[in-house]
Amino acid sequence: MDKRIDFDTAAMFASDYSRTSKPVIETDGLTKQFGTVAALDDVDICIREGEFVAIMGPSGSGKTTLLNILSCLDTPSAGTYRLDGLDVSTLTEPERAVIRREKIGLVFQQFHLIPYLTALENVMLAQHYHSVADADEAMEILQSVGLSARASHLPSQLSGGEQQRVCIARALVNEPAIILADEPTGNLDEENEKLIIELLQRLHEDGRTIALVTHNPEMGALADRTIRLRHGKLDG
Amino acid sequence: MYLRMIRQSFFEGRKRKALAAITVALAAALITTLLNLSVDVGDKMAKEMKAYGSNIRVVPKSENIPLKIGGVDFNPLKGRDYLDEAELTKIKDIFWSNNIVGLAPFLDVPVEIAGKDAGRVSLIGTYFRKSMPLPSDEEYRTGVRITHPYWQVTGAWPDDESASEVLIGRSLARRLGVAAGDTIGVTRPTEGSGGSAEASYRITGILATGEAEDNAIVAPLGAVQALAGLQGKVQSVSVSALTIPENELSRKAIRDQDSLSTSEYDVWYCSAFVSSIAHQIEEAVINASARPVWQVAAGEGVVIGKLQVLMLVVTLAAFASAAMGVSSLMNTAVMERAREIGLMKALGAAEWQIHLLFLTEAVIIGVVGGILGFLAGSGLSQAVGWAVFGSSLAFHWIAVPVVIAVSVATALAGSILPARSITRLMPVEVLYGR
Numbered sequence: 001m002d003k004r005i006d007f008d009t010a011a012m013f014a015s016d017y018s019r020t021s022k023p024v025i026e027t028d029g030l031t032k033q034f035g036t037v038a039a040l041d042d043v044d045i046c047i048r049e050g051e052f053v054a055i056m057g058p059s060g061s062g063k064t065t066l067l068n069i070l071s072c073l074d075t076p077s078a079g080t081y082r083l084d085g086l087d088v089s090t091l092t093e094p095e096r097a098v099i100r101r102e103k104i105g106l107v108f109q110q111f112h113l114i115p116y117l118t119a120l121e122n123v124m125l126a127q128h129y130h131s132v133a134d135a136d137e138a139m140e141i142l143q144s145v146g147l148s149a150r151a152s153h154l155p156s157q158l159s160g161g162e163q164q165r166v167c168i169a170r171a172l173v174n175e176p177a178i179i180l181a182d183e184p185t186g187n188l189d190e191e192n193e194k195l196i197i198e199l200l201q202r203l204h205e206d207g208r209t210i211a212l213v214t215h216n217p218e219m220g221a222l223a224d225r226t227i228r229l230r231h232g233k234l235d236g
Numbered sequence: 237m238y239l240r241m242i243r244q245s246f247f248e249g250r251k252r253k254a255l256a257a258i259t260v261a262l263a264a265a266l267i268t269t270l271l272n273l274s275v276d277v278g279d280k281m282a283k284e285m286k287a288y289g290s291n292i293r294v295v296p297k298s299e300n301i302p303l304k305i306g307g308v309d310f311n312p313l314k315g316r317d318y319l320d321e322a323e324l325t326k327i328k329d330i331f332w333s334n335n336i337v338g339l340a341p342f343l344d345v346p347v348e349i350a351g352k353d354a355g356r357v358s359l360i361g362t363y364f365r366k367s368m369p370l371p372s373d374e375e376y377r378t379g380v381r382i383t384h385p386y387w388q389v390t391g392a393w394p395d396d397e398s399a400s401e402v403l404i405g406r407s408l409a410r411r412l413g414v415a416a417g418d419t420i421g422v423t424r425p426t427e428g429s430g431g432s433a434e435a436s437y438r439i440t441g442i443l444a445t446g447e448a449e450d451n452a453i454v455a456p457l458g459a460v461q462a463l464a465g466l467q468g469k470v471q472s473v474s475v476s477a478l479t480i481p482e483n484e485l486s487r488k489a490i491r492d493q494d495s496l497s498t499s500e501y502d503v504w505y506c507s508a509f510v511s512s513i514a515h516q517i518e519e520a521v522i523n524a525s526a527r528p529v530w531q532v533a534a535g536e537g538v539v540i541g542k543l544q545v546l547m548l549v550v551t552l553a554a555f556a557s558a559a560m561g562v563s564s565l566m567n568t569a570v571m572e573r574a575r576e577i578g579l580m581k582a583l584g585a586a587e588w589q590i591h592l593l594f595l596t597e598a599v600i601i602g603v604v605g606g607i608l609g610f611l612a613g614s615g616l617s618q619a620v621g622w623a624v625f626g627s628s629l630a631f632h633w634i635a636v637p638v639v640i641a642v643s644v645a646t647a648l649a650g651s652i653l654p655a656r657s658i659t660r661l662m663p664v665e666v667l668y669g670r
């Protein structure tokens with residue numbers, strides 16, 4: 001119970017902090033059309049530096065679609081998206097790849113670690129595509145997620161929670177402008193879920209900007225605020 | 237990091253990679269075999285093709301361009317130069333006498349067929365397989381049956397000592413309506429002052445050569461000499477000699493014998509080039525001019541050229557099918573590793589960085605397949621060499637880089653389509669398991 005209170009205090013503190021900082025993500029009339037289905041319909045959101053935002057909503061409401069566009073993995077059908085002050089909604093795929101490696105840290109529900117690379121090497125891979133692989137730096141990041149003892153293990157030798165922590169370390173290693181996570185605990189048991197929640201909370205305290213898709217109200221409550229989606233529209 | 241990834245992923249999907257390498261290896265083996273063969277086939281074929289005709293023709297020095305129309309020699313008999321039949325034994329007495337496989341003299345006389353309006357036909361006198369006296373007293377039998385092994389006779393060969401047995405060319409036989417066992421009479425129109433020699437011959441067999449002899453009568457040399465009144469004379473001699481392929485030295489000798497230095501001349505003279513053997517025959521036989529029959533050599537060249545084109549086509553087909561095999565295997569690899577590729581893209585990897593990874597694997601597959609294929613192909617070409625030519629093929633180092641380069645090119649060509657699926661792959665489509 002102590003912990004809950006701690007989290008709430010931290011959340012309040014971060015919430016105050018966010019009002020004064022510059023926007024990292026700004027969308028205006030963001031729309032995504034899949035054939036006749038409007039997965040996103042005129043979505044305006046703003047996420048400021050240091051903010052921890054939860055994106056919630058029923059299944060099929062467009063959460064993943066939104067996160068994909070925010071990650072520059074997908075493009076909107078209409079509307080604009082400014083990331084760190086730059087309009088990225090009209091960039092070509094190679095240009096978006098550059099944005100992804102410079103500004104975005106991705107955390108996946110299914111971890112997506114490369115099976116034949118060790119935990120350390122999986123982190124170094126992100127460094128490699130960003131600039132230069134640096135084993136010491138990668139090791140430091142692994143240490144910060146509590147996995148220094150597991151650095152030379154292959155993903156198949158790690159538990160789900162450990163794999164997710166490697167995934168988070170990989171997302172952090174290049175100091176991205178924002179960390180985007182789609183149901184990061186969806187594949188984990190309660191205990192591991194707790195560990196991940198604590199980790200995200202700590203990152204938030206360190207001043208990282210985080211957008212998190214979740215079905216878990218407890219996790220949503222940790223965030224500074226919650227963006228709710230319903231049928232592709234902002235709800236409330 | 238890149239090297240680390242290559243190394244770490246080396247054993248990923250090893251079954252598939254092994255299959256791809258084997259595909260490349262099979263093509264490489266075929267290419268190695270054909271390459272070895274096509275380098276060697278020239279020499280081997282030349283040796284084989286000696287069986288299909290004589291390669292030196294000996295004529296009198298004064299022999300001008302033969303005036304032959306439709307296979308009939310229209311040069312007047314009178315005032316012509318002849319070689320002495322007695323000189324022929326000297327051909328078997330030259331430095332390279334052991335390389336002289338056979339020889340056959342020819343005397344070609346125009347005749348008319350008694351009782352038929354067939355016009356002038358050639359009556360050719362030659363040795364079939366006649367015993368020739370040699371200085372060494374060895375028994376030596378020679379004639380067209382050795383120098384012209386492709387002559388085919390339906391019936392029996394005439395006896396060389398007979399004065400009345402002949403072969404008749406198959407076209408002439410058809411024209412005259414005669415068969416083996418029939419008798420024909422010939423008359424020899426004598427030039428200038430009248431009179432004519434006549435003879436009656438019994439046909440022992442029908443001759444098929446595919447050449448002028450199909451329209452001629454071929455008789456023992458003695459019989460023709462008697463009819464023409466040219467005892468002991470021959471017009472030309474065909475010689476079959478085992479020769480080694482021409483090289484730079486022999487070509488120089490053919491261009492200008494005087495340009496050779498003394499030592500070069502010695503080397504040339506003591507090598508079994510067709511040109512040096514011809515030269516020695518000229519030295520040995522009085523009044524003789526010996527010329528290599530280049531048509532035989534040229535014919536060999538044409539056949540070998542066609543064979544090499546055929547091999548090239550087979551090679552290209554092997555190359556193409558291997559590339560297709562690699563392509564489908566690589567495509568499977570790209571499918572299997574779609575998530576991995578999607579992740580790399582999501583992490584912001586440049587397109588070329590992902591391609592480099594797969595192309596490196598293709599190169600490794602190409603090199604491994606190439607080496608395996610080369611080893612297998614070298615073995616195979618030796619087997620083919622023994623089976624086809626009854627001798628081993630020389631080992632050609634040049635084939636090593638060529639085969640490996642071709643194998644790598646095959647693997648890379650097979651990667652073109654898979655590379656396009658990499659480009660088309662969208663991370664959103666693979667990262668969420670849709």
Ligand SMILES: Nc1ncnc2c1ncn2[C@@H]1O[C@H](COP(=O)(O)OP(=O)(O)OP(=O)(O)O)[C@@H](O)[C@H]1O
Nearest residue numbers: 034037038039057058059060061062063064065066
């Ligand atoms: N590639 C696509 N092609 C067609 N329709 C799609 C595609 N991606 C998403 N959709 C549709 O868009 C809508 C929103 O999907 P999305 O995945 O964003 O929902 P979600 O909120 O993430 O759901 P969940 O909570 O189940 O993950 C759904 O109706 C889905 O069927």
Ligand SMILES: [Mg+2]
Nearest residue numbers: 063064065182
């Ligand atoms: Mg979703």
